[in-house]
Amino acid sequence: MVVRKEIKKLADIAELAGVTAATVSRALSGHAQISPETRRRVLEIANTHGFRVNQAARNLRLGRTQSIGVIIPLGHESAQRVSDPFYTALIGRLMDGLAQRDHAMLLSAVNPHDPAWLENLTRSGRVDGVIVLCQSDQEAALRQVGRSYKPLIVWGETAGVDGDYCCVGTDNGRGGRLATEHLLQAGRRQIAFAGMTDIPELAARHAGYLEAHRAHGVAPGPHIPVPLSFDPRWSSLEHVLAANLGIDGVVAASDVIAMGVIRGIVQSGRRVPEDIPVVGYDDVTLAAHIMPALTTIRQDLGIAAEVMLDLLFRRIAGEETGSVRLPLELIQRQSA
Template structure:
């Protein structure tokens, strides 16, 4: 039997039109377009060519529904600890860009959300919404118990953040304690003795950075002291807290900030109090966001490998979607020395 010759004037606007033109059933045409092995290669090629000739695109949404796939991955910034933080945060935007590129390469869309948890069911609502095939969380915030509970029944979750003892969910993140240790040891190595940590401990990542700071101070011996200024991590709040501290206390000679955003706020406050960076006060940040190299002076900081981190998060989610095992990854932080600590 000779296959029907494509009519160039034929309008094909539905799968039924395509099947009719190809002389097959609708189900055969659908399987051919999806590359199903139940349709022989000759027939698959003929139907694909016919669809291409007439510019026909199958209804991807309908196909996804049949496959129980949405072709979307959720990306969520949970803000239980820092409700004033926004999606415009430089670190978040940097990681978001790498994740968006990686998901696009896999043919997936990204569904972006900023969540302020109001109850213990916020994550359940997300994973049960039917709108995503998997979920990437940027940070645990103070929600690790909620994440652990949901991850026990919903495997395709990957979290950018710290590894916590006994957790069931999979994480990717830098060794924050080691990063804090390296930043503080650098300040001590350049002769700074009155050190100040700017941040808080409400999220595990920042608690680990503080632990690295304290370890370096404790190991330095007599003469080196370290204090902590507990503050919010948004730019205006951090600036206000640092300015108030400088008005009431002697200035430190070295500052380790929990993030580059906080470090930039410190540069502003120090300048407005007539203090020179780095002559009077050396400053180290954390993250190495794009702006860090363009401050005055350029910011010494701890770089997190966001390219590798984003790739690992995506790999974990797709492995878990496929029912495969995945393990957490700990990335090595790198100290980037710039003008804020070089006299």
């Protein structure tokens, strides 16, 4: 009769597997430095003997929560709603990636009236790291916290961050240029910019819009200060279109703004793209399905989520990482 050894602790598995207890711990937690064969052998022994890790005790010992905070700053004029299709798509991809890493998402939208809102979260012990979606108007808070709290990743404009925190985003200036040049090369000469310029991403897109005009020796068209939380009923759009009948193109700071602009143009009795072509920014899922389908600057949110999570978990492990600028491209459809 074979007596099965009782397994109560990691050292018991280590003895049977012929490895150290530290190796067993890493294998059970999925550590990347453990070979697939060693991990398979350790898991097989653990399963055979019904061994289960006390995850709560392990997390307490390691000072881990297995949760990541994903924060959307609200409260200023250009703030996007959490229901914005850009956010819903990016949050979904982040949640998928966290699930694959056995982490939960603590999602919250904050109105940052307290200057210490981010510092309070990072000191709360509720999360292992933080992803902030959009720099918003919170640059001071991001820089202050980022200098000492390393597991912080911010989605936004990477230029000017200067290493104070780790930022992931596209080259918004180049995106603004691409969108504008597409219309200029089509012979359009009264191109409006629809969007605010009060946060880093939007300021860079507008700067690219202006740069493209300078390069072509053309004066920029009117600025339509539409917030990212654009409501299609926004009355000022109709007033701008009525006061600037010469507008023959629009570069929008986001796809949601572009969709509202298209609606406003049609309601004014003009056509898209025949009278006024429109270019958006983001390439949200809806962009390909509205009529006319939206020409836009694509930010690949699948890549964005994976890069942010990779950098975050490397920083949680103690690695220093720099900011990353992701590729973008112009997607040409019917609206321009």
